[in-house]
Amino acid sequence: MLSLQVSVCIICKAAIDIHSPDICVSCQNALATIPNPCPRCGLSLPQGVMAEKCGNCRTMNWRVERCVALCCYDRTVSLLVQKFKYAAGLTEGYHLSQLLARKITHAYHPTELPQAIIPVPLHWRRSIERGFNQSNEIARVLSHRLNITYAPRLAKRLRATSPQAQLNIQARRRNVKGAFVCRAPLPHKIAIVDDVVTTGSTISALANCLANGGAQHIHLWCLGRRDAV
Ligand SMILES: [Zn+2]
Ligand SMILES: [Zn+2]
Numbered sequence: 001m002l003s004l005q006v007s008v009c010i011i012c013k014a015a016i017d018i019h020s021p022d023i024c025v026s027c028q029n030a031l032a033t034i035p036n037p038c039p040r041c042g043l044s045l046p047q048g049v050m051a052e053k054c055g056n057c058r059t060m061n062w063r064v065e066r067c068v069a070l071c072c073y074d075r076t077v078s079l080l081v082q083k084f085k086y087a088a089g090l091t092e093g094y095h096l097s098q099l100l101a102r103k104i105t106h107a108y109h110p111t112e113l114p115q116a117i118i119p120v121p122l123h124w125r126r127s128i129e130r131g132f133n134q135s136n137e138i139a140r141v142l143s144h145r146l147n148i149t150y151a152p153r154l155a156k157r158l159r160a161t162s163p164q165a166q167l168n169i170q171a172r173r174r175n176v177k178g179a180f181v182c183r184a185p186l187p188h189k190i191a192i193v194d195d196v197v198t199t200g201s202t203i204s205a206l207a208n209c210l211a212n213g214g215a216q217h218i219h220l221w222c223l224g225r226r227d228a229v
Contacts, residue, residue, distance in 0.1 A: 005017070005018040005019075006018060007020075007022060008022075009022065009023055009024035009027055010022045010023055010080070010091060010092055010095060011023055011024070011027040011076060011080070012024060012026070012027050014026075021095055021098060021099075022091060022095045023095050023096075023099065027076075028099060030076070031070065031071040031076065031077065031099070032071050032072040032074045032076075032077075033071055033072065034069060034071070034072045034225060035047070036048075036049070037067070037069070037225075038051065038053060038054035038056070038057060038067070039052065039053075039066060039067065040052070040053045040054070040057045040062060040064055040065055040066065040067060041053070041054060041056055041057045041060075041062055041064065041067055041200060041220075042067035042068070042069040042197070042220070042222070042225040043056055043225065043227055044227075056200075060200060060204055061204075062200065062204060062207070063204070063207040063208055063210075063211045063218055064192070064203065064204075064207050064218050064219065064220045065217055065218060065219065066217075066219040066220070067219070067220045067221075067222075067225070068100070068103060068104050068107050068219070068220075068221050068222075069197070069221075069222050069223070069224065069225035070096060070099055070100040070103055070222070070223045070224065071223070071224060071225075072224070072225065072226060073196050073198075073223075073224030073225060073226035077096075077223065077224050078224070080092045080096060081096070081134075081195055081196055081223060081224060084096070084134055084137075084195070085130070085134045085195060086130075088131060088132065090137060093134060093137045093138060093141075093195075094137070094141060096138075096223050097137070097138045097141035097142060097223070098141060098145065100138070100141075100142065100221060100222075100223055101141060101142050101145035101146060104142065104146060104221060105145075105146065113146060113148060113191075114148060114187070114189040114190050114191040114217070114219055115148065115149060115187040115188060115189050115190070116148065116149045116150075116151040116154065116186075116187040116189075116190050116191070117139045117142055117143050117146075117148050117149065117150050117151060117190075117191050117193055117221075118139070118151050118152065118154050118155050118190055118191070118192055118193065118206075118210070119133060119135035119136045119138065119139035119152050119192075119193045119194070120135045120192060120193065120194045120202060120203070120206060121133070121135075121152070121155050121156055121157040121180065121206075122135075122157060123157045123158075123159065123160035123161070125160050126160060134195045135193050135194050135195060136152055138193050138194075138195060138223065139152065139193040142191075142193060142221065148191070149187075151187075151190075153183065154182055154183050154186060154190075154210075155180055155181070155182045155183070155206060155209065155210065156180065156181050156182070156183075157179055157180055158178070158179055158180065158181050159178075159179050161175045161176055161179050169199050169201070172199050172201035172202075173199075173201045173204075173205075175201070176201050176202050176204075176205040177205055178205070179202075179205055180205060180206050180209040181209065182209050182210055182213040183213075184213050184214055185214060186210060186213045186214050186215045187215065188215065188216050188217065189215070189216065189217040189218075189219070190210055190215045190217070190218055190219070191218075191219040191220070191221050192206055192207065192210075192218060192219070192220050192221070193220075193221050193222070194220070194221075194222045195222065195223050195224065196222065196223060196224040196225070196226070197220065197222045197224070197225050197226075198226055198227070203220055207220075
């Protein structure tokens with residue numbers, strides 16, 4: 001006997017076919033995309049402005065040359081990411097990562113894809129506290145879906161930095177300066193993977209480290225992107 005197997009959307013809890021992704025189509029469409037994103041850092045450029053980089057990239061000496069963010073970090077995404085990060089909600093992380101993989105596939109010609117994926121490293125002490133590194137989980141899904149080498153050992157966090165959320169922009173930059181070390185030889189083109197990027201100070205410090213280590217092209221892939229509040 002045939003029976004209809006249903007699952008529920010992890011956002012709206014509507015019943016969906018068990019074979020479809022765990023985020024229903026209307027919730028996928030409702031994830032807020034970033035209007036007119038700067039190609040290098042992913043923040044919104046003013047409406048109608050086409051530019052290779054924004055003022056933020058210039059002032060930060062931003063070494064990332066391309067950014068793909070799944071969506072704007074709004075309340076819906078924030079709740080999913082919080083669950084993923086602090087309650088080990090691996091289902092949420094997995095499905096958001098799948099959507100990010102799809103967006104990257106649409107954004108790149110296959111020959112343009114980076115050769116390696118480096119998740120933003122956590123200090124070992126924080127990894128133990130949390131039980132996992134959320135960026136590793138995202139990077140693994142992307143590596144599998146895009147067929148790119150997962151390379152978490154190419155970069156390491158030397159210091160346990162203070163949580164960035166409590167600091168202003170200047171303090172964030174000081175906090176992460178020199179926090180990373182990378183292992184040469186590095187691939188020519190690398191994608192850094194993170195869950196949520198706000199001021200970009202952590203990414204900038206890691207990108208500087210990778211560029212100094214010989215990476216020529218550094219891209220950034222993340223679930224959520226928003227300006228510092
Ligand atoms: Zn839904
Ligand atoms: Zn920018």
